[in-house]
Amino acid sequence: MFIRDQVIAWLSENVSDHRLQHILGVEQMSIQLAKQHGIDPHKAGVAGLMHDLAKFFPPTQLLQMAQEEGLEIDPICQTNPHLLHADVSAIVAREEFGIKDEEILTAIKNHTLGSPAMCPLSCILFVADALEPNRGNTPELELMRQVSWENLYKSVRQTCDFSLKYLLNTHKTIHPRTILTRNWALETTRNLAK
Numbered sequence: 001m002f003i004r005d006q007v008i009a010w011l012s013e014n015v016s017d018h019r020l021q022h023i024l025g026v027e028q029m030s031i032q033l034a035k036q037h038g039i040d041p042h043k044a045g046v047a048g049l050m051h052d053l054a055k056f057f058p059p060t061q062l063l064q065m066a067q068e069e070g071l072e073i074d075p076i077c078q079t080n081p082h083l084l085h086a087d088v089s090a091i092v093a094r095e096e097f098g099i100k101d102e103e104i105l106t107a108i109k110n111h112t113l114g115s116p117a118m119c120p121l122s123c124i125l126f127v128a129d130a131l132e133p134n135r136g137n138t139p140e141l142e143l144m145r146q147v148s149w150e151n152l153y154k155s156v157r158q159t160c161d162f163s164l165k166y167l168l169n170t171h172k173t174i175h176p177r178t179i180l181t182r183n184w185a186l187e188t189t190r191n192l193a194k
């Protein structure tokens with residue numbers, strides 16, 4: 001519990017109150033989804049608590065930290081450095097809080113764009129980030145929450161679709177990895193149904 005208090009103290013200095021509520025919502029939903037789907041709930045809680053550590057880092061800092069880490073920064077991330085907050089949050093989790101578990105670090109990295117063939121822990125964080133209670137209670141979100149308890153891969157596909165619809169409607173840049181993640185989740189769902 002000690003590290004959790006430390007992380008929350010750090011977050012209250014580095015993110016808004018609104019974001020902290022979202023983060024705690026993701027933590028709780030990740031733990032519950034992990035229990036439901038037979039994944040380690042402790043790992044899920046740590047990933048949830050640390051997924052948005054770099055959410056409020058300025059673009060220059062995100063780019064600089066990603067560069068120093070030796071990450072390949074594609075043109076879309078170069079013009080939208082905010083997308084790098086996932087990768088950079090994993091760096092902060094490792095450097096600031098000593099997280100060494102690769103599965104946790106990878107889940108943090110994957111929480112915004114997903115990744116084809118991502119592991120169940122990554123899937124859980126990916127959907128919890130979109131579906132935690134503070135995201136609202138529209139009928140569409142309620143239905144998606146229902147699916148997240150029943151079928152994790154279908155939930156990933158729905159979360160990608162939800163995000164893609166939002167990006168289309170608001171004329172925002174779509175990162176191709178969201179589409180790759182969506183197609184992978186769709187195929188996985190189909191294969192499991194066979």
Ligand SMILES: [Fe+2]
Pocket residue numbers: 051052055085086111112
């Ligand atoms: Fe995020």
Ligand SMILES: [Fe+2]
Pocket residue numbers: 022026051052129
């Ligand atoms: Fe988030």
